[in-house]
Amino acid sequence: MKRYSYLLVAFLLTSSSSVLAEGKKYALLVGVNEYDHGDLAKLDYAVNDAAKLADLLKKHEYDVSLLTDSTAGKPTKMNIEAALDEILGKYKKNDTLIIAFAGHGLQFGKDCYFCPTDAKPFDTQTRTLVSLTATYQKLQESYAGVKLVLVDACRNDGKRGIRGGADDTPLPPKGVGVLMSCSDGEFANEHKELQHGVFFYHVIKGMEGAAKDGDEVTWDSLRAYVKKQVPIAVPKLFGDKRLQHPNEMGNLSGAPPVLVSLGGVDSKAELTNPRIVRARDAKLNKEFEYLIYDLGKGVELRLVKIAAKGKTFTIGSPQEEKGREDNEEQRDITFTDDYYIGQLEITRGQFRRFVEETGYKTEAEEDDGGWGWNDTDKKFEGRDKKYTWKNAGFTQTDEHPVVNVTWNDAKQFCEWMAKKGDGKVRLKNVRLPGEAEWEYACRAGSKSRFAFGDEEEGLAEYGNVADADYRGKTGLNHGIKASDGHAFMAATGKYKPNEFGLYDMHGNAYEWCEDFYGKYADLPKGGNQIQTAKQSNDRRALRGGSWSSFPRRCSAAYRYILAPVNRDYNVGFRVAVLP
Numbered sequence: 001m002k003r004y005s006y007l008l009v010a011f012l013l014t015s016s017s018s019v020l021a022e023g024k025k026y027a028l029l030v031g032v033n034e035y036d037h038g039d040l041a042k043l044d045y046a047v048n049d050a051a052k053l054a055d056l057l058k059k060h061e062y063d064v065s066l067l068t069d070s071t072a073g074k075p076t077k078m079n080i081e082a083a084l085d086e087i088l089g090k091y092k093k094n095d096t097l098i099i100a101f102a103g104h105g106l107q108f109g110k111d112c113y114f115c116p117t118d119a120k121p122f123d124t125q126t127r128t129l130v131s132l133t134a135t136y137q138k139l140q141e142s143y144a145g146v147k148l149v150l151v152d153a154c155r156n157d158g159k160r161g162i163r164g165g166a167d168d169t170p171l172p173p174k175g176v177g178v179l180m181s182c183s184d185g186e187f188a189n190e191h192k193e194l195q196h197g198v199f200f201y202h203v204i205k206g207m208e209g210a211a212k213d214g215d216e217v218t219w220d221s222l223r224a225y226v227k228k229q230v231p232i233a234v235p236k237l238f239g240d241k242r243l244q245h246p247n248e249m250g251n252l253s254g255a256p257p258v259l260v261s262l263g264g265v266d267s268k269a270e271l272t273n274p275r276i277v278r279a280r281d282a283k284l285n286k287e288f289e290y291l292i293y294d295l296g297k298g299v300e301l302r303l304v305k306i307a308a309k310g311k312t313f314t315i316g317s318p319q320e321e322k323g324r325e326d327n328e329e330q331r332d333i334t335f336t337d338d339y340y341i342g343q344l345e346i347t348r349g350q351f352r353r354f355v356e357e358t359g360y361k362t363e364a365e366e367d368d369g370g371w372g373w374n375d376t377d378k379k380f381e382g383r384d385k386k387y388t389w390k391n392a393g394f395t396q397t398d399e400h401p402v403v404n405v406t407w408n409d410a411k412q413f414c415e416w417m418a419k420k421g422d423g424k425v426r427l428k429n430v431r432l433p434g435e436a437e438w439e440y441a442c443r444a445g446s447k448s449r450f451a452f453g454d455e456e457e458g459l460a461e462y463g464n465v466a467d468a469d470y471r472g473k474t475g476l477n478h479g480i481k482a483s484d485g486h487a488f489m490a491a492t493g494k495y496k497p498n499e500f501g502l503y504d505m506h507g508n509a510y511e512w513c514e515d516f517y518g519k520y521a522d523l524p525k526g527g528n529q530i531q532t533a534k535q536s537n538d539r540r541a542l543r544g545g546s547w548s549s550f551p552r553r554c555s556a557a558y559r560y561i562l563a564p565v566n567r568d569y570n571v572g573f574r575v576a577v578l579p
Contacts, residue, residue, distance in 0.1 A: 023094035026087045027057045030075045031068040032103035032117050039121050045190050046102035049200045052399075053100055055493065056207055058282035060260045062098070069117070075103075077116040080130055088142045099135070099149045102200065111170055133170045140173045171249075178249035179223050181230070186244050191237045195397045198237065199246060202229045209262055210298025220256035223248060272424035274577075281501045288501045291340045291577060293420055295353045301417070303340035303577055304501050306441050308528075311335055313440050314447075316520055316557055321449060323552035327559050331520045333436045337528045341433055341441045342574035344492040344503050345511065346413065349398030351389060351405070354416050363406045363565060364388045370404035370567045373488065378475060380569065392489075392569040399491040401509040401572040407432075407540045407564035410512045410573040417575060425579075432514040433576040434530050435559070436523065438543045442505040442556045444498040449555045450506055451498040456551035457482050462498070463507030464490040464547040465554050480551055489547045489570070506554045509572035510542040517541045517561045528578060539563055546570035 031050025033043045047068045054066045065083045067075040073083070084099065091097060104115040106129065113129035115121065120128045135149065149172075172178060181188040181199035190197040196204070203226055211217050211225035227246045234244040274293045281288060289305035316330035354360060364370035364387065371382030372393030387393065389404045405413075410432055418430035433441070448454045452462050457480050459465045464486050466479025473487035484495075484507075493503045516533035517540055523531055533540075539561050545554030548570050552558060562571070 023092060023096065025057075025060070025062040025096045025098075026091065027054070027062045027064045027098040027100070028080075028083050028087055029054050029057075029064060029066050029068075029098075029100045030080055030102065030114070030116075031066075032075050032115065033069050034117065035104065035115065036118050037120055040104050040115060040119060043103060044192075045194075045196050048195050049102040049197060049204075050100060052196070052204055053200075053207075056204060056260075057098065059279075061280055061282065062096075064282075075116050076118045077128055077130055080114075080116055084135070084138065088138060091142050097139075101130070101149075102197075136170070136172050179226060180247040180249065181244070183245045183247040187242075189234055189238065189242065189244060193237065193397075195395075198233055198244065199226065199230055202226045202233065205229075205298055207260055208298060209300060212262055212298070213256075215262045217259045217262065218256035219259060222259060273420060273422045274425050274427075276425060281497060283497055284499070284501060286499075286501065290343070291425075291579075293417060295350060295417070295420060296357065297353060299349055299353045301346075301350055301575070302343045303575065304343050305338060305340050306437070306500060307338050308335035308437075308440060309338045313443070315436055315439050315523075317449075317555070321555075321557070322454070323555070325558070327519075328557045329520050331523065333440070333523070334525070335436075335440070335528055337578055339437055339528060340577040340579065341437065341502065342576070343501065345401040345509050345572050345574045346410075347398060347492055348389065348396055348400055348402045351402040351413065352398060354413050358416055360409075360412060360416075362389055362404070362409045362567075364404050364567045371569045372404075373474075373569065380474075382569075387569065394488040394569075396489065397491060399493075400489055401492055401504070403489070403509055403569055403572045404567045405572060406567045407512045407562075409567075413573075414575060427577055427579060429578040431530075431576060432512050432573060434528065435513050435515045435541050435543065437528065437576055438511065438513055439556055441500055441502055442498070442544065444500040444502070446499075446556070449557075451556065452496075456480055459506055459551055459554060460484040462496050463504060463545075463554060464495065465507040465545060465551060466548050470548065474548075478550055486547065505544055505556075507545050507549065508547055509544075510546045510549075510560055510568075510570055511544045512571070512573040513541040513543055514576075515541050517559070537563060537565070542571065 029050040031047040033047045047070060050066060050068055054064050058064050065087065067073050067079055067083060073079050087097060101114040106113045106115060106121055108123040108126060112132040113126060116130055118128065188197060188199055194201045206222045206225040207217050211222045213221040227248065231245050234242050274291050277290050277292060278287055279290055280286065291303040291305065293301040295301055312332050312334040314330050315333050317324045317328040318330065368383045369385035370387040371380060372384065372387035372391065374381050374393060387404060389402050392403055414430050414432065421427060442451060444451050450458065450462065452458050459480055460467060460482035464484050468481065468483040469485065469487040470479055471477060490508055495503065497503045498505055515531045516538045518531050542560040542562060545558065553560065
């Protein structure tokens, strides 16, 4: 799919670089893949563009209104304009507004239009389209503040599609900076491996930190990053002479406005690696302490502080719990220390940084491979050398959990991560979670089968498990009745967190634990101490279940067991750190 897209950033008042933090922050994000009218072809990644940006902005405390094919409020013209009017109705001086449109775009005369899902793509039907000129006018009439408009519109065809950087496209109001996704005569592109348009992918990566200037991402640092990276990425991705050069228009003066402040750290403070920050989880509206590692090249790893020192909890499950197994005998555990545990499972992007920097080869790559899904034969198979952390036979991006890694592979990642610290934040241990640490973090104060309660159908909201989608794709007959939206693995952080602000503790990928698999009666008295293996090949514990697991295996108490050299399409890990 060839796409037209551009990023337009409008700053109607930019008196200081800290203006972003002075008021409230709003975002209206729209993504459309599927259209009612047959002349507008189905798109692949417009919804993902909007959804990914929504996740990013929520982490930076934006009040986000998201309209996509998958949301309750569909991206119709009426809903889009009503949502914009609602935000502008409460918008005040020094507030920030980001508007992002991802989907088809058309140009008739000198006006450009975004196509909502109910669009009629004809010049006699422009009343069904969202006018860019009219959007400019609404923004100009609202209170002064920081206003950003990101438009990612697919080129409909050579005659009617918006022309990137053309002279007859509508000019934004005074004081507006524009970064088009491509120059006139070029096409914007999207790619399956990225799961995004190439331009939008780099906008998002830049705002995540790849374009950071100190501990902030400013307009100047973002536009420089995107203009440099997109022309490099396109020929590499497509292997041809295809060109795509983002085209900057407009004029901005004064100090570069701040788009996001990374980790909420004062820009004058000395940054450390790792650094400790306090920030609010938008889904829970609760503040947590985070330990954030910079892994390089814009990739970060965030861990949540678990305040456990001196606290006692009961590991295991009661006799009456549904589906309980004999190895879940209960025992009281008292923690000797607080600890940090990964907010998310380790992703392919984070593991890729480890591989790029060290040249490490996983055990699956060194010997007879891993396990994966054969879509042609509709079956799981292995071991096979074609299945590694890079490929499990189904769609994976850098935001998905890394799988097909052994316990030994996970430990090598921990050792590498420990070396990333600069010593200014003192750490005693970087390792996999102990079973007691993992279960305490998973339960988040609950005593039920799952962190949210006892009913397994609730897993559809809190984790990716075997469900209706899984059965429909694989033909296997187990799992919950409900649909969680994914037949295979999901990207991290897509479901509801538990009360400790941790995501995917139920499902998605099994998680290796540090411990030797033994009886709870033999666990050390201190909850942060590990039951040490006697032999290097002693079996290890895994927790949390996976996207292909029975509901019972996704409970807080369930213990899975594998040898440390085992690898599978549903086995990954998260990291723990003791301060």
